[in-house]
Amino acid sequence: xxxxxxxxxxxxxxxxxxxxxxxxxxxxxxxANKPMIFHAIEKAVExxxxxxxxxxxxxxxxxxxxxxDGGHWGIKIKFFExxxxxxxxxxxxxxxxxxxxxxxxxxxxxDNILLGSLKxxxxxxxxxxxxxxxxxAKVPDNRHLGVxxxxxxxxxxxxxxxxxxxxNDYAQTGIYLYGPKVFFKAFENIKKSTRGExxxxxxxxxxxxxxxxxxxxxxxxxxxxxxxPEDLLLANKLLLTQMTENQFPNHGTxxxxxxxxxxxxxxxxxxxxxxxxxxxxxxxxxxxxxxDCEIGPNVTIGQGTEIYNAKIFDxxxxxxxxxxxxxxxFDSLIGKGIKMIKRHGSEAEGHRMIIGDKTLxxx
Numbered sequence: 581x582x583x584x585x586x587x588x589x590x591x592x593x594x595x596x597x598x599x600x601x602x603x604x605x606x607x608x609x610x611x612a613n614k615p616m617i618f619h620a621i622e623k624a625v626e627x628x629x630x631x632x633x634x635x636x637x638x639x640x641x642x643x644x645x646x647x648x649d650g651g652h653w654g655i656k657i658k659f660f661e662x663x664x665x666x667x668x669x670x671x672x673x674x675x676x677x678x679x680x681x682x683x684x685x686x687x688x689x690x691d692n693i694l695l696g697s698l699k700x701x702x703x704x705x706x707x708x709x710x711x712x713x714x715x716x717a718k719v720p721d722n723r724h725l726g727v728x729x730x731x732x733x734x735x736x737x738x739x740x741x742x743x744x745x746x747x748n749d750y751a752q753t754g755i756y757l758y759g760p761k762v763f764f765k766a767f768e769n770i771k772k773s774t775r776g777e778x779x780x781x782x783x784x785x786x787x788x789x790x791x792x793x794x795x796x797x798x799x800x801x802x803x804x805x806x807x808x809p810e811d812l813l814l815a816n817k818l819l820l821t822q823m824t825e826n827q828f829p830n831h832g833t834x835x836x837x838x839x840x841x842x843x844x845x846x847x848x849x850x851x852x853x854x855x856x857x858x859x860x861x862x863x864x865x866x867x868x869x870x871x872d873c874e875i876g877p878n879v880t881i882g883q884g885t886e887i888y889n890a891k892i893f894d895x896x897x898x899x900x901x902x903x904x905x906x907x908x909x910f911d912s913l914i915g916k917g918i919k920m921i922k923r924h925g926s927e928a929e930g931h932r933m934i935i936g937d938k939t940l941x942x943x
Contacts, residue, residue: 583702583757586624586686587676589669590617590634590643591662603916605643607690609812610896612819613845613863613880615646619819620690621653627698629686631656633679635672668777674767682760687780689754693815694803695822698755701797705757711792712784713757716750717799726752726781728796736796738788741773741781752781753803762792809913816896817878820861828860832868842877865899882916890920 590607607617617634624632632650636643636659643659650657662675673687686698705713716728727746729738739752763783770782787794820843828843832850842860846852849867859876865883874891881887882899890903895912897903903914905922914920 581684581760582628582706583684583686584628584630585680585683586629586632586688587673587680588617588620588624588632588634588688588690589672589754590640590647590659590690591637591672592666592691599915604898605637605640608642608646610880610882610898611693611812611816612823613865613882616693617643617647617690619693620688621647621657623694623698624686624688625653625655627686627702629655632658633676634659634690635662635675636660666777668773668775669780670767670770670778670783673763673780674778677764684757684759685763687756687758692754692803693819694753694755694799695818696799701755701757704795704797708795709759709793710757710795711759711762712787712794714784714794714796715753715755715799715803716796717753717803718749719751720749722746722749722751726779726784728752736788736794738785739781741779750798752784753799755799756780756784762787766792810911812913813878813894813896813911816880817894820863820878820880823861828863832864844876847883859893 590605592606608615610616611619621632632655634643634647634657638661647657658679660676660679662672669689701713701715719725723744723746724742727740727743727748728736728750729740729747731737766783766786767778769786770778773779773782784794823843825843828845830844830846831848832846832852834840834846834852835854837854838852839857841858844858844860845863847864847866847868850864851869852858853871855872856870857874861878862876863880864870865881867884868881869886871888873887873889875881875887876893878894879892879897881897882901884900885897886902886904888904889906891908894910895914897914898916900917901914902918903920905920907920
């Protein structure tokens, strides 16, 4: 039976990404100038999914506005809230039981970035008629993730959630496939963890301990859980570098004399003056102004942003930023509507700052 439905995550508070996520849903943060959740939707659609259900935080409106009803991708998208508060990842799926019904489905954590296709994973699941299909990846530190446990013969026997002493360097990625009804049967047989949450790892361990057919495959392409700023920046860089030349059109105005190297996208209404140097891959959204600056490589710039005199590389700049200062910026996340300007005539007095909670500044 082919998988036509998927549940995607769109909730959570993403506190490790503060202060950026105090004003924007993490899943709407741009990677390669596209909301993060769009990458997950596209992976699902490419694999054959026709209907997607996205969980949201209570009172959320931005996600619905940006994502829409799925017509952009030729599918159907609906939204639902996780009732009862943050009770764990497995509980998100339980809340979508009425949407899923008796059909097989994929559960995809939308803040996981995958460069490869999901088609082979779907095909393997369908061919072998598995009850559950998992994807593992090797990571440098898996202590904050679900970790598979194998017996001496290499057979998968259980999943440990966030072990302090992992038995191997594999981690459970945020991609899970389930056969009809089996997830909800397992959910009725697990209890909250010591964290007070229903753990997805306990669902999978239940399958393994009760003779369900569980398959797994290693994700050999790039996979990343974008929980930290450095994870976002790395994902942005890798997405940019794997894009093809035709994904970098020039729809703006580039004055004669500007130096453009590599793949550079310029959005409609954007203007690049003659004293600008850009080294791709770089994506510049609509209605931006760049003058007397150096940009790239590995930079995305949100719409309506103005940059003068600065040097920026390996960074994400969100929409409507205004930067007018001779400064070198790297490995940075720059929020919406920020202002970064030079204070004239009083350099000796120091710097004037209005800084939000949990902001990081290195000077």
